[in-house]
Amino acid sequence: MTTSDIVVSIAQLAAGGTIVQALVAVMRRRGELRQLDRQTESVAVSTADQLVTMLRRELMDAKAEVSGLRQDRSSLAEQVERLSRQVSEINADLAEARAVSSRLHKPAP
Amino acid sequence: MGWRAQLSTNPFASMVAATAILLGGLGMVIGDRASRGMSISLAGHANVIAHLWGAMFAVGGVLTLFGIYRPRLTVELPGLYLLAGGYGFYCLTVLTGLRTHGLAAGLISGALTLGSLLKARAITARARHVRPEPPVEPPVDAPAVEGRVPEPRGGGAG
Numbered sequence: 280m281t282t283s284d285i286v287v288s289i290a291q292l293a294a295g296g297t298i299v300q301a302l303v304a305v306m307r308r309r310g311e312l313r314q315l316d317r318q319t320e321s322v323a324v325s326t327a328d329q330l331v332t333m334l335r336r337e338l339m340d341a342k343a344e345v346s347g348l349r350q351d352r353s354s355l356a357e358q359v360e361r362l363s364r365q366v367s368e369i370n371a372d373l374a375e376a377r378a379v380s381s382r383l384h385k386p387a388p
Numbered sequence: 389m390g391w392r393a394q395l396s397t398n399p400f401a402s403m404v405a406a407t408a409i410l411l412g413g414l415g416m417v418i419g420d421r422a423s424r425g426m427s428i429s430l431a432g433h434a435n436v437i438a439h440l441w442g443a444m445f446a447v448g449g450v451l452t453l454f455g456i457y458r459p460r461l462t463v464e465l466p467g468l469y470l471l472a473g474g475y476g477f478y479c480l481t482v483l484t485g486l487r488t489h490g491l492a493a494g495l496i497s498g499a500l501t502l503g504s505l506l507k508a509r510a511i512t513a514r515a516r517h518v519r520p521e522p523p524v525e526p527p528v529d530a531p532a533v534e535g536r537v538p539e540p541r542g543g544g545a546g
Contacts, residue, residue, distance in 0.1 A: 283484045290480035291437070297473025301466035304512060311427065311515035312462045318458065318518070345443050 398456050401507070404500055405456070407472055408449030409534050410469050411478075415442025423478065425485030425493070445474030472504035 305312070395402055411422065420427035422442065424445035427434045448470025455464020475497040483494035 283429055284482055286484045290477045290484075293480070294441065294444065294473040294477040297469045297476070301448075301469035301473075303464050304469060304508065305462060308512065308515040309462060311518045312465065314510075315515055315518050316459070316461050351411075 394457050401456055403451065404471065405449040405452040408445050408474060411450055412442045412445030412474060416446055423482060425482035429481045429485035441474060441477055444470055448474050459518040461511055465508055468504045472501050472508065475504065476501040490509045
């Protein structure tokens, strides 16, 4: 029997052994493996659930922020309107004052 | 998880299993002509053994791929052991048959054997330390079932 014969026998034994090992490994720990599968699935489901909750919370925060900003914008627009009204009143006052002052400084005929 | 996500998570395992299906299928169909090293080292009864090896290898690849993409560890674990056996057999026969000419193929398949065995051992270790499941609670309507009024006998149509 040469060395290569021995190696080939070892290879055949190894291949056969792994078939037996495949069967034994599953038979011995079938319950645990199934439980592991279930746990992996439940972890995936709970992770997706957490992600959805987080995204929903972020969406609500963003909506609240948008409504706050909208309120700010409307109050600022109101303020601008009020200021422009004041500016036009002041302009009118200024024109009136100019007219009065030009009448007062008009040289006597 | 979709198959694209699984492929990007397990690229090497997927390719190892797919290669095993391809090589194993070739060995199963055309026998020892699939590998020169195998036909030299298994002189005499090479063909039968090559067919058997191909079948085992292809089955291992299919089980591993199914186990990865399903995902089911109960299927992946035997697939990994079959892959380890197939790659190990190929490694030893190619090194014996072709000597130094089979060094590249032999080393690669030997490394894949080790990888498959390591992954199978990791899965077994995870299964050994798995948390015990909480006891299943009885359904809410269990008392109602217990307290159900038995139906009158002989009243039904049978």
